[in-house]
Amino acid sequence: MTRHRSKPTCVYCGKGEGTTRDHVPPQYLFPKPRPELVTVPCCETCRRSQSLNDEYFVRTIAMRSDVDNDPTTKLVLDAVHRSFTKPQKIGFTRALIDSMSELPVYTPAGVYLGHASFFDSDLTRLCNVIERVTRGLYYHEYGARLPDAHRCVTYALDGFASAGSEDKGRVRQLFDQACLGKERTLGGNVFKYWFQSVVGPEPATLWAFLVYGRVGFVALTMPGGRGRG
Numbered sequence: 001m002t003r004h005r006s007k008p009t010c011v012y013c014g015k016g017e018g019t020t021r022d023h024v025p026p027q028y029l030f031p032k033p034r035p036e037l038v039t040v041p042c043c044e045t046c047r048r049s050q051s052l053n054d055e056y057f058v059r060t061i062a063m064r065s066d067v068d069n070d071p072t073t074k075l076v077l078d079a080v081h082r083s084f085t086k087p088q089k090i091g092f093t094r095a096l097i098d099s100m101s102e103l104p105v106y107t108p109a110g111v112y113l114g115h116a117s118f119f120d121s122d123l124t125r126l127c128n129v130i131e132r133v134t135r136g137l138y139y140h141e142y143g144a145r146l147p148d149a150h151r152c153v154t155y156a157l158d159g160f161a162s163a164g165s166e167d168k169g170r171v172r173q174l175f176d177q178a179c180l181g182k183e184r185t186l187g188g189n190v191f192k193y194w195f196q197s198v199v200g201p202e203p204a205t206l207w208a209f210l211v212y213g214r215v216g217f218v219a220l221t222m223p224g225g226r227g228r229g
């Protein structure tokens, strides 16, 4: 099958034409005036399907009690709170608040991360955003899409947990390991990431993300097909 190269391919689905640019990470994480952000080619379908997850991600992270006294985060929070008063947002807000509870938190792979006072957030939804961020930054850093034969697995770090556990320790170790790679900073402490290629029989990359200096995620890319691990 031939494909003419006049327009880049969507970084996420690899099928649609990259007719628009997607901000990586979501631009709403950053208070205005926003720094220059990474953008990657994206098709309209992927862009539309991602916007709700982005909104959820930013709200959930910004509303965590342990990040809301940070001055940068405060600006974002103010904007979040203002948007809550818009009539069309009330249902969404109500649903979020009703779901707030003390619940066990698991990573998408089922790793128990202890209890966290947190929205009954669909952690998978947060990690979907991180997966997309990883795919976008992979393209940005390596100059090519993550191959379709590779998958991306993401984990939430201990910001979501209070109790210690072996599994939590393993995720933490992964995070620390990732931090030995190249470091990038976007908008001061709003968003930092580290990445490295992992030497081994099969090509892999390891990523760490830190949002507002508090909320951490880890991502791994490796051969094994698309989809979640």
Ligand SMILES: [Zn+2]
Pocket (backbone or CB within 6 Å): 010, 011, 012, 013, 014, 015, 016, 042, 043, 044, 045, 046, 047
């Ligand atoms: Zn797409």
